[in-house]
Amino acid sequence: MDLSNFEKDNTKNCLLESPVPECSTTEACCLGIDEAGRGPVLGPMVYGTCYSPLSAQDKLKEIGLADSKTLSEEQREEMFKKMCEAQDYVGWMVEILSPTFISNSMLKRSKYNLNALSHDSAIGLIQKVLDKGVNVKEVYVDTVGDPDKYQAKLKAIFPSLDITVAKKADATYPIVSGASICAKVSRDHAVKGWKFEDGISGEDLAYGSGYPSDPATKKFMASNMDPVFGFPQFVRFSWSTASHILEKEAEIMEWEDDEDEEDTGGSASLLTFFNKKGEDSRLQRHRYFKERNLSSVAVL
Template structure:
């Protein structure tokens, strides 16, 4: 880790001392590498004490649409018999809760000895803007685009699999859908044949365990972005990042005011694959860049030499050279 990275890590610790941060943000190893990361809580005591009892697990995400910052997948899990208890704490679709309430809920989940802490486990997968765009912008003649839905599916599968591998007896899986619910449910059911899988629209407002996952994802996403708001002041000319959504005036001003003509933006905070970012580059005079893979010509393949002496030669010439050829 570089000296600069150490100093920025120290700032993160200072931020935590000034106010609570979730472990999914506090324990970022090197924030300015903008590398995607996974964080798991410890296995809750009640689940560890009853390893054979069935467990409910919910999945939701936050930050799918923003042009700045990560998309975070969150999961939460508890014993089946405890799942109904979540309602009494006020868990709901995170978008319907005020920021203070979301933070309060996640904070008490993080407090040792609290009822939620000993009953509910959680995990996050923070997918950075850098990695999201790197996947989506892969050249078509290589692996091809790793689209956002595929990335989301893989993040979900990874988190669920890791919880199962830790010894948790997951028997019911509830997921807020990405894409058509029926197709996604069938995919997850194939991945986890021993689990009862339910994929639904608005699952975060229907199933309390998904509501809990929604809070975990949303707070992690918001506080992750807030960390950069607090620590980019020396290199972003003091502009406010805003929420990261294209409709946010502060985000729009920052995005359009920080364009480098060659590199676009010097931070792994921007989703270059978003149309909003592409439009900003064009609008603000970024130079056209030709990448090496764009120079690779498609090979039309070999043909028999005698084909050049047939009545089809003229057509073959056009196929190869884009114009009529007289042989």
């Protein structure tokens, strides 16, 4: 699995996909959707889809597809390997949603909660697979929120498809199990390969499961919080776990208007004497801004 594009810039979402099996463009296919990493406060959330001709359902069972949560990491890797080896009748696509995207979406003024974000990702994956020419007839989705409302929402967008949204669909339908494995393996790789600003990788850090209740996760967050700039991009700022730590431990910032600033009388700041010759200190940006691709604007 090649995550090089995501690793180059883990502040942005990333789409990964397999080759489209030729038979899936002519034969009627089923498609499953599931996610990995919805609950953790650390790392990305990944939405995955797996598709295969209806005539190949017995072959999917022979592979032994099962809900990724019931499998060890080694077993998931082995299952994913088998799926890739079966590329003549199995296709997959995953979308990696970065922690930055999740936080920015949930914290913007117009509320965009995790359920809506999840629905939109699933809808986008279905459309992308259809755009690839896959002859999708049946769709099976592990629910997010009320299954009946979610199913009605998807049916309104894709009226020609036979759609089933159910709880624990990943344990019921092999095609959803395949999607679950793709999503979980992708997240595992993304978390392990995460590059922090100081060059440390995810494999070198003890952050536990990433879930808010995990003591190792709490310890990681407490020891990796800057009192001014907060957490690294690996952390989802929009989670209450993160906001509670910030409220308790971070510095209180006060933002003053330009006109309220004291007149320096034209004297230079003391900090300018520490600049390199010809260097403008105003152009030196803290890594907080670099990580988030933030830049100054002249006009709003």
